[in-house]
Amino acid sequence: MSIIIDENTKVVVQGIGSQGTFHAKRNQAYGTNVVAGVHPKKGGTTWEELDVPVFATVEEAVAATGANTSMVMVPAPFTKDAILEAHAAGVATIVTITEGVPVHDMTEVYDTVVRRGGVRLIGPNCPGVISPGKSNVGIIPADITMPGKVGLVSRSGTLTYQIMHELAQAGIGISTCIGIGGDPVIGTQFLDVIEAFAGDPETEAIAFVGEIGGSEEQLAGQWIRDNIPDTPVVGYIAGFEAPEGKQMGHAGAIVKEGGPGGESAAEKKQILEGYDIAVAMNPSEAAQLMIQRLS
DSSP states (O other): OOSSOOTTOEEEEEOOSHHHHHHHHHHHHHTOEEEEEEOTTOTTSEETTTTEEEESSHHHHHHHHOOOEEEEOSOGGGHHHHHHHHHHTTOSEEEEOOOOOOHHHHHHHIIIIIITTOOEEEOSSOOEEEETTTEEEESOOGGGOOEEEEEEEESOSHHHHHHHHHHHHTTOOEEEEEEOOSSSSOSSOHHHHHHHHHTOTTOOEEEEEEESSSSHHHHHHHHHHHHOTTSOEEEEEEOTTOOTTOOOSSTTOOOOTTOOSOOSHHHHHHHHHHTTOEEESSHHHHHHHHHHHHO
16 A cells, blocks of 8 residues: 555646656656646647647647646646646646746645645655655656665655665665645645654654745644654654755745744754654655664
8 A cells, every 4th residue: 555646546647848758758667557638730740759649738638548647747837728628627636847936836836736626745846755655646767766664755855865865775665755845835734744754554654854934834734743653753844054044945945034943953853852763864864764663
């Protein structure tokens, strides 16, 4: 068992340009069931690189193939419409890789798709989801990990890759890895994923990679303390050297000047350690802490 995606996932790709094609081919080669592409001007043709049909709309793709998951890789100005189209077509999981999506677009999307629609939206500005040995939807490199019992959730992509790689070198695999994205408005939060991990019998330990700004990591930490205190959990917060008021990489990674406190890496570390969660200062230390807890 895994969360969000598995060997039964059927993927329709919205955005079949060069990047969409490159990553969809990698996903397909890994064993992911990519069943269709969508392009409004190429409906009725074949996506030759993947040998799957192309439809003019997501609705047509779902009706013909039974697709239940969408990978969105359209340019940022069109991402809102792409997500709303997938939602209207009945797609249950929408993985949005695109970065640079306007905040006001995502505010509308979140209200329609997540809050009222009940759809699982991952991203935007995220690397996607991988359940090693089962399915890979997004841009996460599959060759740096293997099936295992650690659930990993992260705002960052590259920091996550390092942790997965170092765990794999120690013989420790991943049940599912989810990159939730680093924008101010995203579809799925840390707590959403951690609650799902808690209900997954294949996930016996949890690692999460957070960033400065906001309070999602603290809320997740409190839930862990109150609900799964015996589960091995390791955290890492990026941005220990970030000055107040300075955006660091992701649009959501910023400690607000005059904010309520608890948004800096040091403050988050202190709060999480108060919940008996080990917090690393860098990705390598996070991997080592998890290795120690599973040895």
